[in-house]
Amino acid sequence: MSETTTDSVSAFDTFSLAAPLWLIETRQAGGFEEVTYLQAEAWGSQYLLAFTSEDKADRAIATLGVSERARATQVTGDARMEVVTVVCQVGASGIIVDLDPSTRQCAWSRRLLAAA
Numbered sequence: 001m002s003e004t005t006t007d008s009v010s011a012f013d014t015f016s017l018a019a020p021l022w023l024i025e026t027r028q029a030g031g032f033e034e035v036t037y038l039q040a041e042a043w044g045s046q047y048l049l050a051f052t053s054e055d056k057a058d059r060a061i062a063t064l065g066v067s068e069r070a071r072a073t074q075v076t077g078d079a080r081m082e083v084v085t086v087v088c089q090v091g092a093s094g095i096i097v098d099l100d101p102s103t104r105q106c107a108w109s110r111r112l113l114a115a116a
Contacts (some may be wrong), residue, residue, distance in 0.1 A: 021050045021075040022057040023086060026066065038109055043049035047109060048086060050075075056098055063101040081111075087112050094102060 024038035029108045039046045051057035057072035064070075083095060098107035108114075 005051070015072075019052060019079070021052065021079050021083065022054050022072045023048070023050055023075060023083075024061060024066075024070050024074045026070045027042060037086055038064075038066070038091055039090060040096055040099060041045065042096060042109065045111075047094050047096045048090060048092040049099055050083060050095050050097050052107070053097055060101055065114055078081075083114060 005029060026036055026038050028034045028036060035057045038049050040049055041047075049060065051060065051072070053073070056070050061067050061070050061072065087093075092112075094109060094111035096106045100106070
């Protein structure tokens with residue numbers, strides 16, 4: 001996967017974040033069964049995985065073999081705010097959209113940096 005770093009957000013990014021998105025919610029084994037979200041390592045950092053359809057998220061779950069502890073969950077409300085919030089919660093560096101685990105290709109990715 002290649003990453004294009006820009007300081008501006010293209011119209012495509014705005015459309016994609018405004019469209020319905022699904023994340024893969026996972027439960028970690030243990031007494032408390034902590035809920036978290038599936039990430040992938042890319043460019044030396046962790047990235048939150050997001051999908052533009054429930055079907056794409058379900059295919060990723062099946063391909064990755066995590067169906068026993070994962071499920072697709074739709075982002076509700078302001079997609080941009082929700083995704084940025086989850087990125088911060090899980091400590092990811094950004095977002096990868098529509099990753100196909102079998103080919104390691106994605107629709108696009110974006111490094112998200114919080115301004116202090």
